[in-house]
Amino acid sequence: MDFRWDLVWSSMPLLLEGTRLTVQLTAIAVFFGIIIGTVAGMTRLSRGPQRIVAAVYIDFIRGTPLLVQTFIVFYGIPGIIGRPIPAYWAAVLALSINSGAYVAEIVRAGIQSIDKGQTEAALSLGMTGSQIMRHIILPQAFLRIIPPLGNEFIALLKDSSLVSVIALEELVRKGQIIIGRTFRPFEVWLAVALIYLAMTFAVSRLVNFTEKRMKIHA
């Protein structure tokens, strides 16, 4: 059986359409993931009962498959709120909440990695806890967590393929559609894989570049 390169190329336009949705979903989930993760990570380190809420959220998300979480959001929640959730928003919600939990652990580790002396110096100047967090700890922590955040986003980019199960026509789903027409799984999945590889490679380069530019004074 011969390999048909022409099929790899002719699949591209449709696959790139799916790629657009994949990138879009990932970008939105990254955005909300950072916000949710920063809040959850800081809450996890705070004192008081809210800390437990953050810990339960993080443990639940990290301890269950994204696929199941996606099902819960898409098939489960509509039963409770009494109306369906569009697949697109279900995907955004599931990916953001999932990413937030992993980012929370990264943020927590980043905050804890900042030397205690930084807080002490700021306290000795009369700064408040929130001033210290905002001006001293978080700016330094974010520099340090750029590499693990980059890894998390590469993982998220790949994991976004799971939302194909709720019939969202992102990259993987488009691949399935093309295979349904051509019956050539090898060429199509290889094309899909190459697109993912190109994207993850680009993200990791970008992370490296950002890290080098920002790590000068830390």
Place this chain on the structure above:
Amino acid sequence: MLKQPMIEVRNLYKSFGKLEVLRGVSLTVSRGEVVVIIGPSGSGKSTFLRCLNYLETPTSGQILLDGVEVDPKKNLRQVRQEMGMVFQNFNLFPHMKVLENVTLAPRKVLGIEPQEAERKARALLGKVGLADKADSFPDELSGGQRQRVAIARALAMEPQVMLFDEPTSALDPEMIGEVLDVMKQLAQEGRTMLVVTHEMGFAREVGDRVIFMDEGLIVEEGPPQEVFSHPKQARTQEFLSKIL
């Protein structure tokens, strides 16, 4: 009427778990006085200093600043603003330029206008001999320069008291002098200073009073000449014989 002491410490105790680090320390520091605290490592001298601004919470005892009792529930931030602190490891903010290190707290804590804060910061950097380093980052400076920036940063809050926690212990020998010179200058200006140090030359020359601590207690105190030349306590004699 007696002049109000700048700092009054009454019967300070501090334990870390079962370990008693301070076992009843009392001390009165007058306005403008330079008190140098010496002693072997583990004697509690750094812990004592860090209790003054509640970086460590004392187990019991009282601290009065300018006659007002330090109460973490009421006036802790005000007290900290009045007690500038210089650390062994500088603890400069590495992500900020030198100028920002010095202006941050006056702007955020005291609410001083950025321009005014910058003007004052530049004056202070000039005072510590680093006017030309305002736009450098801390990691571009030598240890001695970093510590002088840290002193300027503390001074920018216009504190009534300066606390120095082994300010030259992390420095290469050739940089110790430049930091001690700045501290000497502050002493001559009449600042109230508490200095934990191993620099006996500085203690002798600049200190108004030397305090020898050991095992969480003040063992001996007095004018530097007296403590260094005629120590009364056996433990002071033993300590000084080892280091002088």
